[in-house]
Amino acid sequence: MEDKSKQLVQMISDMQEEDAVKLAREMLDAGYDPVKLLGHCREAMEMVGKRYEQGEYFLPELMLAGEMLKAIGDMAKPLIKQDAEGAKTVGTILIGTVQGDLHDIGKNIVTFMLEINGYKVIDLGIDVPVENFVESIKQHKPQVVGLSGFLTLAFDAMKQTIEAIKQAGLRENTKIMIGGGQVDETIKTYTGADAFGLNAMDAVSLCKQWVPA
Amino acid sequence: MSAGSAATPGSILYAQRLKRLMDAIELREPDRLPSILFSHFWVARYCGMTFREAMYDYEGLAVAIRKAMVDLEPDGYQPVHAAVAFGPTMDILDYKQLEWPGHKGLAENVPFQYLDAQYMAPEEYEEYVQDPTGFMLHKYMPRVAGALEPLSQLPHYPGVLHTRIIQSMEAYARPEVRRALETMIKAGEEMQKMRAVQSRLIQELKDLGFPATAHATSHAPFDVAADYLRGSKGAMLDLFRNKDRLLNLLDRLTVLIPPTAIESAKAAGGNMIFVPLHWGLDGFMSPKQFTTFFWPQFQKVLLTLIEAGLHPHVLWEGDCTSRLDVIKDVPPGKCVYFFERTDMFKAKEALRGKVCIRGNVPASMLIAGTPNEVREHCKKLFDVVGDGGGFILDAGVGVPDEAKPENVLAMFQCAKECVY
Structure with missing residues (x-):
């Protein structure tokens, strides 16, 4: 055997x-x-x-x-x-494609890579309303939130989501990463995220840096 | 304007702009940096229309496009109606492959989005390859539009001959088939209304001196397989599970794809083909997979289009920097490579003397940056990528819907100031 x-x-x-x-x-x-x-x-x-x-x-x-x-x-x-069952997890990551955007390939690949690196990933799916992110953060208390979006409309949706997280008093204990499509340094600043990533490896290394094993 | 009639200010401008574009495409130095306006919903937003209105109000959209063209004065443009104004026709057809603003769950100011799914099962590969038209008619169209479901009942004509052709007419009188045909006529009439507005606008813009730079659309074989037939997951798994079937399909598509674009361009009286690519970028496939499943078949399509006297504007979505050494292998001065995130400076090194480059002011800069940043960026692109000609200014994947007007104005103004 x-x-x-x-x-x-x-x-x-x-x-x-x-x-x-x-x-x-x-x-x-x-x-x-x-x-x-x-x-x-x-x-x-x-x-x-x-x-x-x-x-x-x-x-x-x-x-x-x-x-x-x-x-x-x-x-x-x-x-x-x-x-x-119930293997130990390194940490909890909440992920979703922001409101208005229906794309999910990037988000799914990031989820897969985070899971094989030992993180518990809560995937909220696509076209996720701002309030769902806020409620889910309250419920699951993730260390990291990943906002995904392929379309340029996602820039504003990410900004609004991060703003709402802040308003709910949840921003300080939550690292926020954005990714997908055309995000870059400018959009990181525009949305108020902590970091952006161009691919699934970036997402993993950000989580490893923020939530080490 | 007929040949030999007196030149008007518009016709002079039209000839100048077309020459500027053709100089860039054929790798000569134009008088100044040419630019193209490619937008989906930005023009609508610029003029206060919602995205939904842009998809439904043909005349309103025409007014918006005309205003944007006059304000920005680009050297060329991609007709917008063909890219967005199909809301009413989709309603008639009960169309299922797209979600669009104001339909089902989407808001009024969200662009339409393609629904990635499996539209052809793995066991249908052979059926498609043997009889693509039959497959499209009997299976594909019924799957993508509710109103077209009865097309599955139409006769399979290769086996219907002689007096059976006469007898086969019976199928068309069946109540559900009749309903489908009547709906198709209605959808066709709606599409003709849209086309009439678009044709009139194209003529008006021509009279004002603006050449259209997309007369038809074409595709890469792998994109057809992955986006429209197997769905992204199915296509990726087929690289392993159904490799030979996939390769066989891709071979067939290299022959099936070009005639449509060639005929459409001829009907539109132009020679520029827009070819948006979705699966060619770095990271999606390995270099080996790219040179097995993507490039050889796509290269054949490009060569066929070029042999037909056409200029493909290939939109290489994402970052394709690692592909440059492979994709440079096309006849010089025929193609335009339109890049989104590819390193433009490396692209210039690889493609100098071979392919005209188009792009790539970042969406982020047009949305969140300032006019000064945009100007600086455009000037840098002109200095490096524009060196010796062979460069057309555009945004990364066209002007993003949410771009600030002052940034877009700065981009097109800058092109006018970049003189050779």
């Missing part, structure tokens, strides 16, 4: 989807501990993340890795007794 677990990690990180899912199935059928199996998946995801950071992998690989993780997770999770 030791060999098989190594093989599984390698198959996932080398994008061999069919083989990886088949092997995971075999391992579970042979009684392999589902919690340990998911641990191997996490290990593989870390390798995928590293390869993405190093410029070897790109969005298609992250997308496929996500699919493998989901397929194996769907097989393993029903076999896990409830209290066995």
Whole structure:
């Protein structure tokens, strides 16, 4: 089984989807501990993340890795007794595409990369009204809020969201990062965010800097 | 104006502006820096219209465009009606691929947005490749518009011949098909109304001396597969799961895509093709994936358009700096590469003597900056990217909807001051 677990990690990180899912199935059928199996998946995801950071992998690989993780997770999770789950998280990140904007590819990739780096991510989805961000911050108390937007209309929506967070007295304890489309230093200042990022690696390194493991 | 008639101030300006643009495209030094106005909703906003009004009020939009053109005096422009004024037609069709202002959940002042989804299943690849027109008619159009669902009942004509052609007419009299056809006629009449206003405006602007710089639109094969057929997730997974099917489809698209643009440009009496790209940028694909799934097929499309005497204006969305060494391989003086976030100075190094560059005043600067910052930026672009010609000034992906008027005015004014 030791060999098989190594093989599984390698198959996932080398994008061999069919083989990886088949092997995971075999391992579970042979009684392999589902919690340990998911641990191997996490290990593989870390390798995928590293390869993405190093410029070897790109969005298609992250997308496929996500699919493998989901397929194996769907097989393993029903076999896990409830209290066995609940891995420790490094911190909580709240993320969403701001009001008026329906784009989500960037946000989803950032979410995926943060999750494989050990963060708990609460994803509010797309076209998120300002008040939903405020309410969710009160409820989940995230250390970092990520505002995503592809369209230029997002600049004002981000500005209004950050303003509302401030008005609600939640700004001081919350780091805010913006990303997507055409954001840059000028828009960081314009919106009042703490930082901006051009890709998912930037989001991860900002969170690591603000909420170290 | 017919050939040989007396020159008017407008016709003189038109010839000067067109020459300025063509000098840049064909890599000569023009008299001064040419500029193009490309906007979706900025012109509407500039004149106090809502985004929804811009999509529904053809005449109001024409007034707004005319005012913006007269105020800014760009050397060329992309017709706006074709890019936004299809609200009434979408209502008639019960269109499903877009969300637009005032429709369902979107506010009045939000641009229309494409809904990324799977519009062709992986098992339909072969069907599309074998009979693309049949697939579009029987499956695709019914999926993207509620009113077109009954088109799925139309006969499959390759197998309908001789007296069966006569018999096949029965299908058109079925109540639901009849309703779909009547709706299509209504939608067609609505589109003709819009087109009539647009054509009249294009002529008016021509009389005022402004050439249009987009006579048709075309696409990269991978974008068609990813945006319009498989959806972004499906397309990305297909790089692994359905690689051969995808490559086969892309090959087919290199042949299917160009004729539409060539015919449309001919009908519009022009030679400039707008080609917006969505999947070519750095970070989306690896260099190897780019040279396998994107560039070779797109290059073929470009070459076909060029052979037909057309000038593609390729909008390379995002940052494409790492692609420059690959994409420079096109015949010199034919294409315009319109960059959004690509490093313009590196682009000039790579593309000098090959491709005219267009762009790229940042959206952030036009929205949140000052006229002085805009002027400084434009001058710097002119000095470096404009060196030796081959440069057209524009914003990153056109003028953003939320740009401050004074910043946009500064951008176009600056082009007039940048003399060679």
